[in-house]
Amino acid sequence: MENSQKETARIEAFSDGVFAIAITLLALELPFPHIEHIKGNAVLTKAFFDNWPAYLAFVLSFLSILIMWINHHALFNHIHKTSSGIMFANGFMLLLVAAVPYPTSLIAEYFNTPAENSAVAVYAGLFILINVAYNWLWYTASRKKQYLKPDVTPGTIHTIRKIYLLGFPPYVLSFVVAFFSAGLSLAICTLLWIYWAVVIRKYNH
């Protein structure tokens, strides 16, 4: 029992590392405003502000990874013991977390251009997969009583399961909407971020 708690500590520390690195790497993808040196402040200032979709994408993705990290800890607060199934579900989730900087840079480059719908669709598509990963992780962990801490009630298990399932349809909606309006699709993603920040209070302690 002591051993399995240590194992949870390790998987959490490793996951924290991936979260911390992915969230910090986001800034590396900010496109650098290249201008000729001879051109002065006005040109650089304009180039800097023309990058606004990149800053928007950076902030949105940063907040998304942050809330995913908070959610991850809230889930693992209920998990007592790891299993192969939990490790693979968690590994799949980390793979998706590590991938977030990629569609973020797609939005940074193509938002507000004729190719913005594809870029936002890839972004929303990744978040559908992330939602699937969270559903899978909690489903695997809550399937057997021995994986959970003794004080986790069936009510809590059910509440968390419902919260994650309810997140699935809006992400699909945001994916579909992306093909018609890139801006509206990102707005749905932002609203969902607020959803996670609110519901987390229901099962975090």
Place this chain on the structure above:
Amino acid sequence: MENSQKETARIEAFSDGVFAIAITLLALELPFPHIEHIKGNAVLTKAFFDNWPAYLAFVLSFLSILIMWINHHALFNHIHKTSSGIMFANGFMLLLVAAVPYPTSLIAEYFNTPAENSAVAVYAGLFILINVAYNWLWYTASRKKQYLKPDVTPGTIHTIRKIYLLGFPPYVLSFVVAFFSAGLSLAICTLLWIYWAVVIRKYNH
């Protein structure tokens, strides 16, 4: 109570990760001196030394993140328990820490060129936001007694609050000065770094 202490440990470890990654990534932004291979040592040596604004920016940003990290620990030494408010204020601060390499590379590229004022203004502007984040974090944490450790006196609360508020006007000054003299603006930032290194002794233990 034991649980909330663990929660502080996690938020600190995650923040430490972001600080450590952001500070190390700074070196990735150092511009590489590209010369034709056939050209010899003299050309490469010149190209290397022509990069001096980049090394200056690297050292300044490295020291800034280092002192921010020391400050962060000094603050959390007084915090006993996290809340949603503290987590969001801390998240906002980490977002800004992760962003430091970006204006640093602006300075590396445009300092000593006609566009240097814009570049340094962006840099100083980020540090205004960082100062706001620290004020916000401490304001949120010190608002309720239950968030702080029992031995934190109203005097300490007030001292820290004053220290952070006093940092705000000089950063605004450094931002305004940037439009007239990029060098003077950076000098103010450096002096402020010394300010933080000195005042930290007042509330760190």
Place this chain on the structure above:
Amino acid sequence: MENSQKETARIEAFSDGVFAIAITLLALELPFPHIEHIKGNAVLTKAFFDNWPAYLAFVLSFLSILIMWINHHALFNHIHKTSSGIMFANGFMLLLVAAVPYPTSLIAEYFNTPAENSAVAVYAGLFILINVAYNWLWYTASRKKQYLKPDVTPGTIHTIRKIYLLGFPPYVLSFVVAFFSAGLSLAICTLLWIYWAVVIRKYNH
């Protein structure tokens, strides 16, 4: 004795850091689909899907580093005390782990082109070295009784040694096959990933 346990904790934490960073950096190597902004969604979507070898390489390398991390922990669960030999064997392994993103980006760029055989051969060659590193690490650690925890039986030592030795020939095979069929070579690497995921249960607890 307490001191040496602390030393194991440190080498494990440092190794975890390298694993977490290497696994997250993989995403940085994903090639960005550059198209002219004026070209619309269809062109970007095509460019995105044309990158499929990069996504395949990303997923395969991510899973490889993940299973290597799980293996690393399973090994260190049996190690009680570090020595210079263990630290050098472990350092050699970390060097190879840190190098994984490099051949991964070779595959991302050259798979499905006339240069795919060389790219996959480099990839498979790295995994031969990684297998050698694991064999070396376990050989060094299991050579003296005092390095292992008291409950490690000669049977366990032998089982682990056999498991790692058995991995060597298929990696060599995958290297040789790479020169004839890049796809088949990657398929062997994938099958080996499943091999490690299965055998790990034999000595992980």
Place this chain on the structure above:
Amino acid sequence: MENSQKETARIEAFSDGVFAIAITLLALELPFPHIEHIKGNAVLTKAFFDNWPAYLAFVLSFLSILIMWINHHALFNHIHKTSSGIMFANGFMLLLVAAVPYPTSLIAEYFNTPAENSAVAVYAGLFILINVAYNWLWYTASRKKQYLKPDVTPGTIHTIRKIYLLGFPPYVLSFVVAFFSAGLSLAICTLLWIYWAVVIRKYNH
């Protein structure tokens, strides 16, 4: 007293993070062999092997950071309590560790070209500074008895001081030699790496 031990744990964890990130980032600087896709395996294989100075630089820098990390731990095993002076000396050292990937990529690009002397001189110059940082760190920590653990004898203090001072002249030599023979200069750096790996046994436990 318990508090100051915690402070040592934090500075060590933060330093470990910087070491782990810097050592893993080295691989990011490996130059990618760009060839036209239509050209086949022979051209890619040649381009891959033509990168040999980059692999050499990667391995040498990886081993250097690794031995520096081992040294760092060996030093902190003797330190009981941090002070402002220790934190600044340590911060200076971390700045230099974070900078290692930069001259490494200079060597990767310019070794075996007419500009190799400058590139290796920058590399050797950084290691002179790193040696200074270690001397400074140990001098600051060993100056007052209260910073060290009670079991550290004056003999140990003196031995460590001598070991670090003895490292200074050969690094200066390697810097001077760089201007005449880049290869010989790197060979001295490699020999010094072996020196550190051997002497570490004298004060590590």
